[in-house]
Amino acid sequence: MKLNHIDLQVPDVQCTATFFEHFFDFEHTSNRASPAIAILTDREGLVLVLQRLKSPTEKYPEGFHIGFLVDDESTVLGFQERARAEGLEVSDVIRNNRGTMVYCKAPGELLVEVNASPRAR
Known part of the structure; x- marks a missing residue:
């Protein structure tokens, strides 16, 4: 499936x-x-x-997000830089056992993750 x-x-x-x-x-x-x-x-x-x-009163639950897996950390950092330069609200870089990631707010307060996972390499 x-x-x-x-x-x-x-x-x-x-x-x-x-x-x-x-x-x-x-x-x-x-x-x-x-x-x-x-x-x-x-x-x-x-x-x-x-x-x-x-x-308009409906909201996604706290923590709900969609995620994009990218090939490497430099892509995450490049996304963060570009998104901030264009005025988006973007998190600091997070590094943990799930990889290197940032979160940003898409229009409508939709949370989006960009992640370079060590398991994806």
């Missing part, structure tokens, strides 16, 4: 889609003008569906 897609509910569909296109090289495959839904792909088989949040 293979994970096919992830569907996230976000307050601003197009703003969040632009974030994933810009920082993670996703490709928009749906009607770019729709305020209600965006369908993106990572070109490796994963589809990211973004749908407009139905109630």
